Amino acid sequence: MITGKTKLLGVIGHPVEHSLSPVMHNAAIAHLGVDYVYLPLPVNSHNLATALTGFAAIGLQGFNVTIPHKQAIIPLLSETTAIAHAVGAVNTVWRHGALWCGTNTDVEGFLAPLHALNRHWSDSIVTVLGNGGAARAVVAACAELGCAQIYVVGRNLEKLQQFHASWNYCVATKLQVASWEELPQIMPQTSLLINTTPIGMYPHPDASPLTLDAMIQLPAAAIAYDLIYTPRPTQFLQHAEKLGLFTIDGVEMLVHQGAAALKIWLQQPVPIEVMRQALQQQLKQG
Ligand code: NAP
Numbered sequence: 001m002i003t004g005k006t007k008l009l010g011v012i013g014h015p016v017e018h019s020l021s022p023v024m025h026n027a028a029i030a031h032l033g034v035d036y037v038y039l040p041l042p043v044n045s046h047n048l049a050t051a052l053t054g055f056a057a058i059g060l061q062g063f064n065v066t067i068p069h070k071q072a073i074i075p076l077l078s079e080t081t082a083i084a085h086a087v088g089a090v091n092t093v094w095r096h097g098a099l100w101c102g103t104n105t106d107v108e109g110f111l112a113p114l115h116a117l118n119r120h121w122s123d124s125i126v127t128v129l130g131n132g133g134a135a136r137a138v139v140a141a142c143a144e145l146g147c148a149q150i151y152v153v154g155r156n157l158e159k160l161q162q163f164h165a166s167w168n169y170c171v172a173t174k175l176q177v178a179s180w181e182e183l184p185q186i187m188p189q190t191s192l193l194i195n196t197t198p199i200g201m202y203p204h205p206d207a208s209p210l211t212l213d214a215m216i217q218l219p220a221a222a223i224a225y226d227l228i229y230t231p232r233p234t235q236f237l238q239h240a241e242k243l244g245l246f247t248i249d250g251v252e253m254l255v256h257q258g259a260a261a262l263k264i265w266l267q268q269p270v271p272i273e274v275m276r277q278a279l280q281q282q283l284k285q286g
Contacts, residue, residue, distance in 0.1 A: 002037055008058065009265055010039040012051065013066035017042070020282055021064055024258050027278035031271045036061070045072065052076050052100065062094035062265040064258075065102075070133060077102045087136045088166065092261040103264070106137035107144065109257025110227075113248045114145065114192075117223075121145040127190040128152045129209045130197035131163045131177070134227050138194055143171045150175050151186050183210075187217035193240075195226045200234040208235035215239050223247070229254055230283055255279055 011021045017040065025038035041063065043051040048069055055063065065073050070089035074080055077090065078099035084090045090102035114121070124147045128135050131154035142150050152175065154160040160177040167175055178186060187193075199209040215224075224240030226233075229250035237247045255276045262270045 003035070005035055007036045008039065008060045009036055009062055010041040010060065011064040011066060012041045012043040012048075012069060014042055014044050014068060016040040016066065019066065020254065020279055021066075021258060023282045024255070024275045024279045025262055028259075028262055028270050028275050031274045032266070032268075034266060036266070043069065045069070048072055049076055056095075056098070056100070060095075062092070062261075064261055065091050065093060067133075073102065076100070083107050083140060086140045086168070086171070089133055089136065091257065092264060094264050104137060104140075105257040105260035105264075106134065106253070107141045108260045109253040109255070110138055110141045111145065112256035113225075113252040114141075121147050121192075123148055124191040125149045125189045126151065126192045126194065127183075127186055129193070129195045130154065131156075131160055132196065135163075135196040138196055138227075139167070139171065139175065142192075143174060147174065147192070149189075151190075152177050153180055153183060153186070154178075155180060183214065184217065187214065188219065190218055190222055192223045192225060193218060195224075195228065195234075195236050198228070200226070200231075200236050201228045202230045205231045206235060208239060210236065210239065212239040212242060215243060215245075218243065218245065220244065226250060227253060232283070251276070251279065251283070 011019050019040055022038050022040050029036045045068055070091060073090050079101040080090060081103040084102055084104040087104045089104055092105050093100050093102045126142045126147045128138050131152050139150055164175060164177045195209050197209050200207045223246045224237060225248040226236050227250040228234050232249055237249060240247045259270050259272045259275055
């Protein structure tokens with residue numbers, strides 16, 4: 001029940017109507033029996049600074065940040081974590097007294113299903129398809145895992161070079177950028193292949209960033225990881241399944257980035273299974 005004492009959380013973005021976060025967070029809040037509510041908060045780019053002032057005025061406890069504000073919010077925050085700084089994007093903001101602080105829980109979310117495999121990654125060669133916002137979280141995560149080499153594959157050479165130049169020395173030494181045409185040389189060495197492009201996402205479920213023929217070159221022990229969470233499985237993961245590869249879709253990343261954010265706001269353990277079920281239910285309903 002919402003009362004005058006109920007504390008407010010939310011997600012800001014434009015648009016936010018289709019965000020799955022309210023369902024996931026409110027399910028966890030109800031399960032825990034804490035006096036919070038999580039709301040979708042549509043905010044235009046030109047209103048971002050005003051919105052932040054308003055959030056402080058109404059005592060909002062914290063919020064998620066989605067497209068198009070993940071980068072733009074950084075200069076408006078008093079503090080950002082090292083991981084948010086490395087990724088160059090913030091997806092979670094909380095209040096510290098009168099200050100707003102930000103971090104990026106996509107890295108933790110991305111890593112959760114990989115940590116669950118309980119293996120060593122120091123010999124792993126990672127190939128990341130795409131060089132946008134999600135690819136940045138993936139590269140930071142793979143560097144944190146200690147992977148031996150990270151290839152980032154893109155279609156725009158200038159953007160790829162900027163991507164490479166934006167990392168500190170420690171990450172940059174492991175990172176190589178490549179064009180899609182270079183994939184035939186890279187695929188046979190790849191132990192973890194990650195799609196961070198939107199190719200294959202609803203409403204284009206028949207599209208795939210790679211053909212089955214191109215994926216045949218992957219080693220039999222390779223893992224295929226698609227950040228897309230609708231449809232399930234994507235065409236890319238269907239190709240991987242046909243080749244007998246281990247596959248991971250984007251649902252776990254979404255659940256765990258949300259769980260990490262809720263943990264920051266509530267300062268207590270959160271019910272990940274409840275969040276997963278709520279999300280899966282919502283995805284089934286479309
Ligand atoms: P983004 O910043 O727009 O980046 C997309 C990247 O894909 C860019 O590098 C873009 O290349 C490339 N790309 C797009 N269409 C392409 C095409 N037809 N051929 C080749 N490359 C193409 O988007 P994002 O925020 O990184 O999100 C990417 C995907 O990850 C989305 O599907 C999103 O839903 C998913 N995601 C999932 C989670 C999760 O929790 N599971 C979290 C974040 C994102 P250019 O730069 O050359 O345009």
